[in-house]
Amino acid sequence: MDGPYTFPTHRLARLEGANADKTPLVLVACGSYSPVTFLHLRLFEMARDDAHFNTSFHVVGGYLSPVNDKYNKLGLASAKHRVAMCDQAVSDTSDWLMVDPWEARQPRYLPTAQVLDHFDHELNTVRGGADVVVRDPRTGETRVEKRRVRVMLLAGSDLILTMSEPGVWAEKDLHHILGIYGCYIIERSESELDQSIFSSSSVHSRSPLALYRHNIHMVEQTVRNDVSSTKVRLFIRKGMSVKYLIPSVVIRYINRHGLYRTADRRRSSLAQVAPTASPSLVPTLRESGALADDSAVVFEDDEGDEAEKEREKERRVERERREGASLSPAHADQAQQEQAGGDVEMIASTSAS
Ligand SMILES: Nc1ncnc2c1ncn2[C@@H]1O[C@H](COP(=O)(O)OP(=O)(O)OP(=O)(O)O)[C@@H](O)[C@H]1O
Numbered sequence: 001m002d003g004p005y006t007f008p009t010h011r012l013a014r015l016e017g018a019n020a021d022k023t024p025l026v027l028v029a030c031g032s033y034s035p036v037t038f039l040h041l042r043l044f045e046m047a048r049d050d051a052h053f054n055t056s057f058h059v060v061g062g063y064l065s066p067v068n069d070k071y072n073k074l075g076l077a078s079a080k081h082r083v084a085m086c087d088q089a090v091s092d093t094s095d096w097l098m099v100d101p102w103e104a105r106q107p108r109y110l111p112t113a114q115v116l117d118h119f120d121h122e123l124n125t126v127r128g129g130a131d132v133v134v135r136d137p138r139t140g141e142t143r144v145e146k147r148r149v150r151v152m153l154l155a156g157s158d159l160i161l162t163m164s165e166p167g168v169w170a171e172k173d174l175h176h177i178l179g180i181y182g183c184y185i186i187e188r189s190e191s192e193l194d195q196s197i198f199s200s201s202s203v204h205s206r207s208p209l210a211l212y213r214h215n216i217h218m219v220e221q222t223v224r225n226d227v228s229s230t231k232v233r234l235f236i237r238k239g240m241s242v243k244y245l246i247p248s249v250v251i252r253y254i255n256r257h258g259l260y261r262t263a264d265r266r267r268s269s270l271a272q273v274a275p276t277a278s279p280s281l282v283p284t285l286r287e288s289g290a291l292a293d294d295s296a297v298v299f300e301d302d303e304g305d306e307a308e309k310e311r312e313k314e315r316r317v318e319r320e321r322r323e324g325a326s327l328s329p330a331h332a333d334q335a336q337q338e339q340a341g342g343d344v345e346m347i348a349s350t351s352a353s
């Protein structure tokens with residue numbers, strides 16, 4: 001993150017051969033990535049497959065854009081670490097994904113519409129579009145032309161659901177994002193979409209979601225994966241394994257820097273402002289003056305995560321079922337070193353299963 005900023009382009013592909021007639025597409029996924037998981041990376045693969053099989057787009061690049069520190073979401077490691085983890089993850093596991101630190105390097109939080117404008121500017125204004133190798137059918141000679149790149153937001157269905165909630169997105173931003181750019185939405189198991197949010201005959205009929213339905217590409221997750229960064233942070237805090245949930249290079253980075261070992265227990269006045277606020281409300285609340293720019297954010301502690309409560313219930317049932325199961329000495333040691341009190345119980349149950 002130090003040093004002058006340059007827009008990463010080293011993995012941008014060009015259109016050629018059978019793809020030379022297609023529209024170049026760049027996918028941009030804005031998110032916290034604290035830390036980046038295999039699922040975040042997999043979202044790009046799912047969207048790219050869909051674009052290639054079902055549309056006339058050809059994906060020439062994919063970018064992760066880690067959110068600015070000022071987003072202040074619970075569990076957010078510093079942008080320096082999040083960008084570095086994303087960088088290492090894509091270098092190690094992908095041959096086409098890139099990480100753009102621009103959003104993270106800004107002095108303030110930027111709404112997603114402005115982040116997409118930045119990509120459009122870099123790709124189309126600065127670079128003049130994507131390279132297309134055009135072949136003259138008469139002479140067989142080839143030349144390289146430029147073609148305008150279509151930029152699209154890539155996100156999970158939880159994000160699009162927030163687009164129909166009041167107060168999370170500025171209406172003009174939704175027209176901008178969905179009308180000009182469009183998006184790829186990957187279904188998320190706990191955020192099933194009620195199709196009525198798109199329906200022109202519903203109460204949402206004049207909503208941007210209905211208006212620009214043709215620019216919204218929905219992709220079903222045929223192999224369901226519901227890893228989240230929240231669960232990864234929780235596992236790390238409990239001393240549990242996160243292997244195969246996140247890339248090994250990211251595990252090594254986390255260990256080296258001692259990240260996520262303690263709970264993020266920030267508390268602030270947001271509790272009084274909006275006790276049930278979702279993290280996505282932070283920028284809006286802040287912009288509307290409900291939050292001071294440097295105030296910490298209050299949400300439920302990660303421990304309050306519903307999914308985790310569910311898993312604890314399952315573990316309790318499993319423990320009862322496995323009466324007599326005991327801690328292996330190795331795990332008992334590790335547990336004593338890394339955890340206190342009740343956490344030992346959790347490790348016992350996972351090592352027994
Ligand atoms: N299980 C999932 N299915 C589909 N999309 C997902 C899933 N998990 C995350 N995403 C998407 O990944 C993008 C990056 O989100 P983010 O970094 O906030 O991930 P997260 O894992 O949900 O984080 P946290 O758990 O910290 O809230 C968002 O567009 C989000 O919708």
Ligand SMILES: NC(=O)c1ccc[n+]([C@@H]2O[C@H](COP(=O)(O)O)[C@@H](O)[C@H]2O)c1
Binds near residue numbers: 032169279
């Ligand atoms: N108004 C907005 O532009 C807006 C609202 C909600 C989330 N987002 C973006 O979505 C991404 C994911 O946010 P959450 O992790 O809060 O779901 C972030 O990059 C955030 O900037 C943007």
